[in-house]
Amino acid sequence: MIDFPYLSDIVRKTDSKILMLVADGLGGAPAPDSRRSELESARIPNLNRLAQASSAGLTIPVAPGVAPGSGPGHLALFGYDPLRYLIGRGALEAIGIEMELRPGDVAARGNFATIDADGNLVDRRAGRIASELAAPLAERLAQVNLNGLNVAVEHVKDYRFVLRLRGEGLSDQLTETDPQLTGAPPLMVEPRAKGAAAAAAAANAFVEHAREALRDQEAANMVLLRGWSVAPDLPSFGASYALMPAAIAAYPMYRGLASIVGMRVLKTGGDFAAEVRTLREHWDEHDFFFLHYKNTDAAGEDGDFDKKRKALESLDEFVPALLDLKPDVLMVAGDHSTPSIMAAHSWHPVPFLLHSQWTLGEGVDRFNERDLRRGSLGIFEAKHIMSLALAHAGKLAKFGP
Amino acid sequence: MIDFPYLSDIVRKTDSKILMLVADGLGGAPAPDSRRSELESARIPNLNRLAQASSAGLTIPVAPGVAPGSGPGHLALFGYDPLRYLIGRGALEAIGIEMELRPGDVAARGNFATIDADGNLVDRRAGRIASELAAPLAERLAQVNLNGLNVAVEHVKDYRFVLRLRGEGLSDQLTETDPQLTGAPPLMVEPRAKGAAAAAAAANAFVEHAREALRDQEAANMVLLRGWSVAPDLPSFGASYALMPAAIAAYPMYRGLASIVGMRVLKTGGDFAAEVRTLREHWDEHDFFFLHYKNTDAAGEDGDFDKKRKALESLDEFVPALLDLKPDVLMVAGDHSTPSIMAAHSWHPVPFLLHSQWTLGEGVDRFNERDLRRGSLGIFEAKHIMSLALAHAGKLAKFGP
Numbered sequence: 122m123i124d125f126p127y128l129s130d131i132v133r134k135t136d137s138k139i140l141m142l143v144a145d146g147l148g149g150a151p152a153p154d155s156r157r158s159e160l161e162s163a164r165i166p167n168l169n170r171l172a173q174a175s176s177a178g179l180t181i182p183v184a185p186g187v188a189p190g191s192g193p194g195h196l197a198l199f200g201y202d203p204l205r206y207l208i209g210r211g212a213l214e215a216i217g218i219e220m221e222l223r224p225g226d227v228a229a230r231g232n233f234a235t236i237d238a239d240g241n242l243v244d245r246r247a248g249r250i251a252s253e254l255a256a257p258l259a260e261r262l263a264q265v266n267l268n269g270l271n272v273a274v275e276h277v278k279d280y281r282f283v284l285r286l287r288g289e290g291l292s293d294q295l296t297e298t299d300p301q302l303t304g305a306p307p308l309m310v311e312p313r314a315k316g317a318a319a320a321a322a323a324a325n326a327f328v329e330h331a332r333e334a335l336r337d338q339e340a341a342n343m344v345l346l347r348g349w350s351v352a353p354d355l356p357s358f359g360a361s362y363a364l365m366p367a368a369i370a371a372y373p374m375y376r377g378l379a380s381i382v383g384m385r386v387l388k389t390g391g392d393f394a395a396e397v398r399t400l401r402e403h404w405d406e407h408d409f410f411f412l413h414y415k416n417t418d419a420a421g422e423d424g425d426f427d428k429k430r431k432a433l434e435s436l437d438e439f440v441p442a443l444l445d446l447k448p449d450v451l452m453v454a455g456d457h458s459t460p461s462i463m464a465a466h467s468w469h470p471v472p473f474l475l476h477s478q479w480t481l482g483e484g485v486d487r488f489n490e491r492d493l494r495r496g497s498l499g500i501f502e503a504k505h506i507m508s509l510a511l512a513h514a515g516k517l518a519k520f521g522p
Numbered sequence: 523m524i525d526f527p528y529l530s531d532i533v534r535k536t537d538s539k540i541l542m543l544v545a546d547g548l549g550g551a552p553a554p555d556s557r558r559s560e561l562e563s564a565r566i567p568n569l570n571r572l573a574q575a576s577s578a579g580l581t582i583p584v585a586p587g588v589a590p591g592s593g594p595g596h597l598a599l600f601g602y603d604p605l606r607y608l609i610g611r612g613a614l615e616a617i618g619i620e621m622e623l624r625p626g627d628v629a630a631r632g633n634f635a636t637i638d639a640d641g642n643l644v645d646r647r648a649g650r651i652a653s654e655l656a657a658p659l660a661e662r663l664a665q666v667n668l669n670g671l672n673v674a675v676e677h678v679k680d681y682r683f684v685l686r687l688r689g690e691g692l693s694d695q696l697t698e699t700d701p702q703l704t705g706a707p708p709l710m711v712e713p714r715a716k717g718a719a720a721a722a723a724a725a726n727a728f729v730e731h732a733r734e735a736l737r738d739q740e741a742a743n744m745v746l747l748r749g750w751s752v753a754p755d756l757p758s759f760g761a762s763y764a765l766m767p768a769a770i771a772a773y774p775m776y777r778g779l780a781s782i783v784g785m786r787v788l789k790t791g792g793d794f795a796a797e798v799r800t801l802r803e804h805w806d807e808h809d810f811f812f813l814h815y816k817n818t819d820a821a822g823e824d825g826d827f828d829k830k831r832k833a834l835e836s837l838d839e840f841v842p843a844l845l846d847l848k849p850d851v852l853m854v855a856g857d858h859s860t861p862s863i864m865a866a867h868s869w870h871p872v873p874f875l876l877h878s879q880w881t882l883g884e885g886v887d888r889f890n891e892r893d894l895r896r897g898s899l900g901i902f903e904a905k906h907i908m909s910l911a912l913a914h915a916g917k918l919a920k921f922g923p
Contacts, residue, residue: 125585127584127585127588127605131588479551479861479863479864479868481551481552481553481554481557481863482552482557483552483891483892484892495895495896496895497580497870497871497891497892497895498586498901499580499871499895499900499901501586501901505585505586505587507587508585508586508587508588508869509586509587509869510587511587512587512588512589512868512869513587517587517588517589517869519589519590519591519866519867520584520588520589520590520591520594520604521584521590521591521593521594521595521604521608521609521614522591522592522593522609522610522611522614522615522749
């Protein structure tokens with residue numbers, strides 16, 4: 122039962138519906154000149170009005186000071202303690218390109234890299250080689266033949282690919298080959314636990330085959346492998362919360378994260394308008410929807426304050442359409458903050474609101490980092506969001522007599 | 523040492539006195555028209571003045587989103603982790619009518635119910651049969667003879683009674699007989715663990731005897747049993763905190779909760795004025811008092827906003843009398859919220875203040891949900907209240923060298 126064993130005694134199935142809108146990288150920080158954050162600078166009348174009739178606060182995705190990746194950021198929103206349920210980098214990379222990971226498979230994130238005649242690294246990213254050059258090289262690597270193992274390699278983007286090994290007796294208890302500096306040779310894969318020696322040997326054999334296969338290349342003449350990991354094994358979201366959950370996300374990474382907790386992933390289009398159409402079409406079929414909005418994070422990662430402001434304004438325009446569906450609980454959450462001034466994921470608590478028939482407003486007039494601090498939910502761990510949602514949806518009985 | 527093993531090294535006995543006033547169901551929520559909560563609508567000058575000279579905040583009784591029953595709500599106030607120390611429904615019901623539960627006894631909550639000629643349930647509460655009709659039927663059930671077991675049945679109220687079995691080899695690992703729906707027969711009691719088979723057989727035998735004994739009844743011709751439980755085994759409150767604790771409560775449920783943690787239960791009258799007289803009379807005998815005020819919860823459960831507002835105003839009038847006793851620490855707390863708009867216990871954080879010589883106010887001018895959010899204690903778990911009380915009473919030495 123995920124992290125709240127007490128819920129299993131009190132959760133009950135009802136007809137009420139919960140809609141969780143996740144604006145990726147939602148939180149921001151004040152710009153030096155205006156001293157206002159992206160949310161404070163944006164024209165977001167619908168979100169502000171919603172905040173006036175909601176319970177509100179700020180969520181801590183993992184722990185104070187910790188900037189989460191997309192994996193832990195979303196797991197927390199789904200109620201999984203992100204410090205307990207870990208997803209390896211290789212597995213997340215595979216999830217992000219919808220590459221199947223079965224129990225027993227081992228995945229690593231791969232980089233194309235450049236080595237000199239002595240075998241020392243010159244560039245750990247092969248000059249950030251373009252996708253159209255890298256993709257055929259990934260296909261070459263997929264031809265590598267390892268005795269008794271199935272080898273799959275799929276290109277991700279630019280210099281990045283995923284390696285997946287499938288077969289008997291594999292392990293993810295392996296060291297990485299990236300020395301994290303140039304001028305030195307790539308490292309050998311070493312077993313980190315008993316029983317991982319065979320997997321280490323297979324990994325080293327793959328690297329040698331790859332070096333051979335890339336010998337004719339100038340830039341991408343070597344590979345680096347890291348983040349060895351197996352498929353995550355997570356309790357079912359639907360079974361834990363007595364919900365029939367569905368996920369709507371234009372980006373594969375978020376579809377993958379939803380699928381590993383057992384949500385039904387709905388086919389949708391490439392932008393948020395298409396996502397909202399999908400939501401409307403399937404509204405009667407599910408009692409929980411995870412709806413993902415990517416543009417806020419993308420703009421924040423670009424360090425483009427104005428683009429993030431506009432992404433928030435675009436999102437705001439969809440709020441009435443979401444309310445038209447009359448969800449019993451509508452949440453606006455983020456998996457982490459991505460302040461434009463940092464151009465990166467950050468540790469800052471993330472704006473959050475929950476709207477239901479029981480939330481009549483609490484004096485928070487605007488949806489931004491500063492105002493939400495005064496909300497009744499305070500600053501709290503994101504993993505508690507689902508309990509709050511279930512409570513407001515009337516899906517939790519009283520605890521204890 | 524309850525849940526804070528570190529306290530045992532630093533707690534020390536002193537002459538200072540702690541008074542914990544628990545207003546049951548204290549927290550509320552804004553009404554749709556006024557957008558003010560019961561506390562915000564009430565005229566409570568004494569509580570407001572007290573808040574101006576206190577440390578203040580909001581407490582989470584069990585966990586975010588979780589609405590507690592009276593049992594876990596009070597255990598948390600007493601410093602017992604309510605997720606760790608569980609009280610079964612049968613045991614709490616027995617506690618609530620001051621029915622003795624010894625180690626080894628098993629108690630269940632009973633309902634009178636109505637079955638048809640085929641044995642299917644028609645009404646799970648026997649038409650909410652009145653107490654004057656139900657009480658003699660409970661006496662009938664108390665005559666049931668089970669081989670080698672002592673059977674006690676006590677009427678609670680309306681259609682409810684408590685069954686207590688006493689004897690060798692009993693267990694509370696039993697399933698309930700209430701199918702939670704009508705049109706089906708009551709369920710058989712099944713053992714939920716090894717060693718519970720004999721107890722299950724005894725329970726089923728009781729049900730058969732009860733059915734016979736009630737055969738002449740139209741409405742209450744059957745019983746349903748649930749919440750099988752043994753007496754809770756809790757560490758001593760007094761020993762854990764080096765206190766001589768006393769409890770004053772007009773309602774038996776709260777006297778029972780105090781007695782199971784080892785507080786001395788003082789004989790008192792039927793209303794809060796009598797409770798305050800009892801407090802004054804025994805002031806010199808104890809260094810900790812749990813003083814319970816019921817009317818706030820009762821009004822909230824009735825969904826009567828105005829009655830709850832008045833219950834708060836009545837409570838407010840007693841504050842000067844409490845201050846006259848010059849407690850070193852005076853706390854005003856609640857075991858959970860009971861918003862009138864929900865007419866039920868809720869998960870909302872509960873108003874809390876602590877007044878002592880070390881609390882000189884912190885800009886919180888009024889005692890209500892909205893203002894207390896800005897208090898120095900923030901939103902915190904209720905189980906920490908006792909540590910704060912001990913600290914403010916000078917009863918905790920420094921931790922560590």
